[in-house]
Structure formats: C-alpha cells, structure tokens
Amino acid sequence: MIARVKGTILETFPKTTDIIAQLPFVSAQDGVFKVFGKGTPVIYINNRRVQDLKELDRLMPSEIKSIKVNTMPGAKYDATVSAVIQIITARAQGEGLGGTLYVGSKRSERWSTEEFASLNYRHKVWDLFGSVYWIQKRQQIDMKSGQQLSVVDTVHGVGYREEEELKSNRITAVGGINYNPNEKISAGVQYVSNHASWKNNMFNDISHIVNDNMSMTQQLASSDSPDYDHNINTYFSGNLGGNLSLDVNLDWVKGHETDKMYSWFPNDVSEDVSTVSNRRYGYYASKGVLTYASKYVNLEGGAEYAYTDMTQTYDIDNTTLGINNSNDVTRQNRWALFVSAKSQFGHWGFGAGIRYEDIDFNYYKNEAWNKEQSKKLYDGQIYWLQHILYLPTGAKV
Numbered sequence: 454m455i456a457r458v459k460g461t462i463l464e465t466f467p468k469t470t471d472i473i474a475q476l477p478f479v480s481a482q483d484g485v486f487k488v489f490g491k492g493t494p495v496i497y498i499n500n501r502r503v504q505d506l507k508e509l510d511r512l513m514p515s516e517i518k519s520i521k522v523n524t525m526p527g528a529k530y531d532a533t534v535s536a537v538i539q540i541i542t543a544r545a546q547g548e549g550l551g552g553t554l555y556v557g558s559k560r561s562e563r564w565s566t567e568e569f570a571s572l573n574y575r576h577k578v579w580d581l582f583g584s585v586y587w588i589q590k591r592q593q594i595d596m597k598s599g600q601q602l603s604v605v606d607t608v609h610g611v612g613y614r615e616e617e618e619l620k621s622n623r624i625t626a627v628g629g630i631n632y633n634p635n636e637k638i639s640a641g642v643q644y645v646s647n648h649a650s651w652k653n654n655m656f657n658d659i660s661h662i663v664n665d666n667m668s669m670t671q672q673l674a675s676s677d678s679p680d681y682d683h684n685i686n687t688y689f690s691g692n693l694g695g696n697l698s699l700d701v702n703l704d705w706v707k708g709h710e711t712d713k714m715y716s717w718f719p720n721d722v723s724e725d726v727s728t729v730s731n732r733r734y735g736y737y738a739s740k741g742v743l744t745y746a747s748k749y750v751n752l753e754g755g756a757e758y759a760y761t762d763m764t765q766t767y768d769i770d771n772t773t774l775g776i777n778n779s780n781d782v783t784r785q786n787r788w789a790l791f792v793s794a795k796s797q798f799g800h801w802g803f804g805a806g807i808r809y810e811d812i813d814f815n816y817y818k819n820e821a822w823n824k825e826q827s828k829k830l831y832d833g834q835i836y837w838l839q840h841i842l843y844l845p846t847g848a849k850v
Contacts, residue, residue, distance in 0.1 A: 454476070454477055454521070455519055455520070455522075456476055456519060456520045457518075457519050458514060458517040458519055458520060459518045459519070459543050463475070463514065464517070466514045467514075467555075467557070468510060469509045469513070469514055469517065469540070470484070470509050470510065473509070473520065473538065474486070478490075478491075478522055478524065488535075488536035488538075491524055492535055492536065494535075494536035494538045495534050495538070496509070496538045497538070497539045498512065498540045498542065499539075499540070499688075500690050500702060500742075501686055501688050501702055502702070502704070504684060505647065507586065507588075508645075510567075511569060511571070511584055511586050511625070511627060512542070513553055516543060517540055518541045518542060518543040520538065520540050520541070521537075521541070523536065523538075524536050527753075527793050528792065528793040528808040529742065529806070531810060532808075532810075544633065544636065548575045549574070550573075550574050551574075551575070552570070552571055553569070553571045554569070555567075555568065555570075556569075563591035565589060566588070567586075567588040568586075569584065569585070569587075570584065571584030571585075571627075572584070578632055578633055578634045579631070580630065580631040580632075580633065580641075581629075581630050582627070582628070582631070583626075583627060584626075585624070586623075586624070586625040586627075587622075587623070587625075588621075588622070588623045589620075589621070589622050589623075590619070590621045590622075591619070591620055592619040592620075593617070593618050594615065594616070594617040594619075595616055596613075596614070597613070597614050597615075598612070598613045598614075599611065599612045607663060607664060608662075608663070608664055611661055612659070613657070613658075613660075614657060614658055616657070617654070617655045617656075618653070618654045618655075619651070619653050620651070620652045621649065621650065622649065622650050623649040624649075625646065625648075626645070626646045627644070628643070629642055629644060630642060638690070638692065639688075639689075639691065640688065640689040640691070641688060642685070642687045642688075643686045643687075645683070645685075645686075646681070646682075647684075648679075648681045649679070650677070650678070650679040650680075651676075652675075652678075653674075653675065653676045654675045655674045655675070658670065658672070671718065671719050673716070673718075674714065674716040674717075675715050676713060676714040676715075677713045678710070678712045678713070680711065681709055682707065682708030682709070683708070684705070686703065686705075688701065688703070696745050696746050696747050697743065697744070697745055699741070699743055699744075700741070700742045702739065702740050702741075703738070703739045704736070704737065704738045705737050706737075707736075708733070709731070710733075711732075712729070713728070714727070714728050715727045723773075724774070726770065726771040726774060727770045727771070728767065728769045728770075729766075729768045730766070730767050730768075731766045732763065732765050733764045733765075734761070734762065734763040734764075735761070735763075736759070736760070736761050737759065737760045738758065739757065739758050740757035742754070743755055749796060750794060750796045751795045752793075753791075753792065753793050753794075754792040754793075755791060756789065756790050758786075758787070759786075759788075760785070760786055761784065762782075762783075762784050763782070763783050763784075764781070764782050765781045765782075766778075766780045766781075767779045779819060780820055781816070781817060781819065782820065783814070783816050783817070784817075785813065785815070786812070786813040787810070787811070787812045787813075788810070788811055789809060790808070790809045791809070792806065792807060793805065793806030794806070812828060813828070814827060815827045
C-alpha cells in the first residue's frame with residue numbers, strides 16, 4: 454500500500470509520526486507502531502533503516518514524497534521482519550541556505566516541551582545539512598487507593614499512596630552531506646549524536662489497619678539514568694546502467710547507558726539498597742542489494758552482515774538481599790545471503806525467494822564463556838540454517 458504525501462493534505466501534518474498513524478493497517482500508541490496482524494514494523498527512510506524512532510521527528514512532512522506499507526517483505530529481510538514501512542523523501546529543489554524551526558509544548562500536570570531546528574545548504578549536486586532536536590518531558594503522578602475487608606470480628610483496612618515525579622531531557626545533533634548528481638544516483642554520510650537523561654523520584658506508603666491498630670510501611674526511591682550513543686551511516690543508491698541498480702548501506706553505532714537507583718525504608722534501614730547498572734554496546738552492519746528490474750520481472754539478490762558487542766554490569770551494595778553483582782558480555786556475528794523474484798501480470802502478482810542466514814553467538818557470564826547459552830559453528834557445520842520460500846499467498850515454508 455502506497456500513500457502519497459507530497460501535494461496532499463498529509464503534507465500539512467505537524468509530524469511524520471502523525472502521518473504514519475493515519476495509514477491503513479497501522480496503529481500507534483505511546484510512540485510505538487503496529488501493523489494489523491503483523492506486529493511491530495521495521496521502518497526505513499529511503500533505503501536506510503531507522504535505528505531510533507526519534508529520527509522520524511526530525512523529518513518534516515513537507516520533505517516526504519510517499520510512504521509504503523509492505524505486509525509481505527520477502528527474502529530481502531530476515532525472518533523476524535513481518536512488515537516494513539518505507540518513507541520515500543522528495544528530492545530537494547533549489548539552491549542556497551534553508552532551514553526549519555519547530556517548537557511545541559503540552560501540559561499534563563506539568564509542562565513538556567520540544568524544539569527542533571535544522572539548516573541545510575545546497576549547491577549544485579551537494580547538500581550539507583545539520584539539525585538539533587531537544588525534548589524535555591515532565592510528568593507527575595499522584596495516586597491514592599484504599600480497601601476494607603471484614604472477616605468475622607476483624608476489620609482490615611489497607612491504604613496506598615504514591616507520589617512520583619519524572620524528568621527527562623534528550624538532545625540530538627545531526628550532521629552530514631548528500632551527493633545527488635541526478636535522479637538516478639544518490640550517496641551520502643550522516644552522523645547522529647544522542648544524549649539523554651532520565652530522573653525519577655518516588656515516595657509511597659502502605660498503611661495496614663487491623664481493628665484500629667495501624668502499621669505503616671514507607672519507601673522512598675530515586676533513580677538517575679543517563680545515556681548516549683553515536684551513529685554513523687553511509688549509503689549509496691543508484692542505477693548502474695540499463696535495468697541494474699545497487700543499494701549499499703553501512704552503519705556503525707556505539708553507546709553507553711547507566712541506570713542508578715537508590716531505595717530506602719525509613720522504618721527498616723536493613724533493606725536500604727543502592728544499585729548501578731551499566732550497558733555498553735557497539736554495532737556494525739552492512740547490506741548490499743543488487744536489483745534487475747524489467748517490464749515483466751524484478752530480481753533482487755544481496756548480502757548483509759552485522760556484528761554486535763555488548764557488555765552489561767550490575768553492582769549492588771546490599772548483597773544480603775540475595776542478589777549478586779554481575780559482569781556479562783555478548784558478542785554476535787550474523788550474515789545472510791538472499792535472492793528473490795517478483796512478477797506482475799495485471800492485477801496479479803507472483804513472488805518467490807530464498808534466504809540463508811548464519812549466526813555465531815557467544816555469551817560470557819562474569820567474563821567466563823557460557824557454552825549452554827552460546828551458539829557457535831563446529832567443524833565448519835552451521836548450527837542454525839534458515840530457508841524461507843515466499844509463496845504468492847505469503848505463506849512461509
């Protein structure tokens with residue numbers, strides 16, 4: 454299903470996410486998209502996969518040519534991908550300096566704001582761009598509840614009260630350059646830096662009354678969760694002459710997340726606890742697709758490779774609670790080959806494809822390799838093999 458955006462009322466929407474939420478088969482809730490009967494889709498801007506949905510907020514509706522919703526992605530994507538939403542941008546017109554400024558605010562007990570500013574400079578076949586996105590969310594929760602239960606001669610009363618205050622700040626900086634010599638060729642590189650912090654202060658108490666005798670449990674907690682990541686993407690999309698075209702994408706991501714939490718009980722200091730969780734990750738991926746398109750058939754073939762390296766540590770200062778410190782590492786190499794064919798005859802379309810994947814996954818528990826949770830190659834034999842045949846009905850064999 455293809456929805457035209459350029460030149461329609463959809464172009465006047467304030468955000469790209471608002472457009473996607475209006476598409477047939479698509480629903481949106483709390484910033485998460487679902488395709489009916491297919492689950493969470495993978496989203497692409499042109500031929501580049503969106504790693505962070507916040508990237509959609511940096512794309513203005515006036516820049517979009519069309520949006521495709523594909524519920525039968527085919528062998529081009531791995532088996533976990535059941536739906537794809539592809540955003541096609543319009544080729545920028547004119548030369549010189551241009552920009553966009555967006556400011557928004559909303560209130561629900563507390564004010565939350567978001568600001569977006571971008572600049573780009575186009576000269577002949579070159580397009581230099583940069584943007585900054587800043588969002589501040591504030592949330593306050595006040596909740597009270599009570600229950601009463603009478604059992605024979607005993608009356609039990611339970612009261613619960615919670616006060617919670619959440620603050621989050623996120624700033625994203627983007628910069629890059631595009632090369633567009635004509636309608637058939639485009640290439641470029643983009644750098645994205647994200648930095649976010651999330652803070653939460655919570656107080657709750659539970660009162661228990663039995664025949665006018667009251668006991669109370671109070672808990673106070675605070676958490677601080679800063680994180681950052683860096684992302685570099687390089688792409689090439691172009692016609693190689695005749696009916697052949699090539700799409701290549703390279704992605705590199707590196708990030709660090711920290712979650713600090715402190716919880717204490719005024720009535721029982723023995724249960725006070727402070728924890729620190731760290732997550733460091735690195736990701737590299739590449740994908741190339743060669744396409745032959747004619748009037749009668751569309752043939753695609755390609756390969757992709759991805760490497761993931763993640764370290765997670767957990768430290769707790771009160772080991773009497775039965776929770777131990779940990780230091781775990783996961784590393785994964787994944788590659789795939791695929792080929793598919795599609796043909797259209799009037800209102801009928803036919804397609805078939807096959808995909809081969811190989812995954813080498815290693816898990817280290819407290820820096821020691823864990824054989825049971827690792828999946829590896831032995832003596833050149835592949836431990837996991839997947840062949841998918843996409844029939845005209847969309848069934849998988």
